[in-house]
Amino acid sequence: MGSVQRAMRLLEAVAEHAYGAPAKQLAREVGLALPTAYHLLRTLTHEGYLRREKGLFFLGEAAERLGATAAQQKRRSMVNDALAQWRDSIGVPVYYAVYREGEIEVLGVAAGPDGPAVGEWADFRETGHAHALGQCLLSQLDEEARHDHLDRYPVHPLTPYTVRDNRSLERRLERLGPMEAVVECQEYALGAACAAIPLTAGTTAAAVAISLPSHQADRLLPAARQLQAETGRLLGTLAFSISI
Template identity: 75%
Template sequence: MAKVDTAPSEPHAPPARPRSSVPQVPRQASPEPSEPSNSATLIGSVQRAMRLLERVAEHEYGAPAKQLARETGLALPTAYHLLRTLVHEGYLRRDKGLFFLGEAAVRLSSSGAEQKRRSTVADTLARCRDAIGVPVYYAQYRDGEIEVVCVSDTPGNPAVEEWADFRETGHAHAIGQCLLSQLDEDARRDHLERHPVQSITPYTVRDGSSLLRRLERVRRMEPVVERQEYALGTVCAAIPITLGTTAATMALSLPVQQSDRLLSAARQLQEEIGRLLGSLAISISI
């Protein structure tokens, strides 16, 4: 069946308009805005404020405005204005005419330090991962909860998927069992009251009493092993790390088909931790 062309016909061209007798002035192209130079985009008051912050940070016992103005090369009125603003925003505090770093500046500093510590942990895990060829985990027991701080894996050796909240299922995985084994009995019972034992897989420990008995049998510095208690098809081992009052652990996971590697890999991880404990120790307080 032939298609019918329903498009409107081409309209007739409009009649030509008579030319105006007024000469046409060609339009000038608008000049392209030029890119501002780097120096033009800098805000001088911010630069001066940062210099003041740096100088204050160098004076552990504080410094007066006149000294800070002299050290930064600022006019005294300008220095006063910026110092008052920094005090108002919490980056500085003033006490008896001396200026000190304020809480806002301290928070910035601690945030940077925390990032550095996390980077140290990530580097440590990556070394262990590459040395053993398994996914590696680092976790702590902090403020009454299990916290997986960092995981290092590869596409060829992926980490266990957190299909059930690690914090609520500590009874079922090696990380949680290892951390709970480092707590005293009261802290363990408190944790289990808040996060009761529940069946995760057919291999999960059945009740809190059974778990507590198992935790009591964990020997100091021995790997804690679980086989398919958290995730079917996966076996895990966790190494306890105790520095001061902080309970921490590094762990690894393997497919169940490689179960025969689990204990030897755990021993290898323990050896790697021993070699790297110095760098890990400074990061234990993340």
């Protein structure tokens, strides 16, 4: 355990020197005997946590991967906390998704026993034409990107209420205002109604959505307006999460 602690202190010391540091300086900064520091630095270099150039030590690829993983976990935690806060404040399940590299990615869902999320009975990526999240994301794409998506994932009916063909979907999306909520009722799943609002998060299309049982569809727009107000306060959290 002592060796691990000393190695971690050396890693922390190296991380503080963007332009590298020699072994003698690192040993002095962490309070280690020079032979001990040399031994640990050689081991960390061999394992890829450090790299040595012209007598100076820098963080290696393995340490950078650890940092990236920790940052990803922090961003996911921030997103999950925001979604849970909105779920509790509005009293409905909340979803967050982005459109990245030609695919719909659901990055977070917050639901509870009193308001379960809509089950993904058909792949969300392939059925963007049918659910509010997908329609909201597709509405933010330019014409070429949207046509490319629909060529790969053509419109097809999932329920009797699903939009029937590509042209009908295009007309619906063209009628949407820039920040208008997208609402669908039983198009993706019978018994479920959903509303999604677009987010401005850099150049990436993003959206948050809520769902309710279809017999409570009259609550959908007021809840969506409340969600839109809530997201304005924490937009930075979601924009930051695009890099997850």
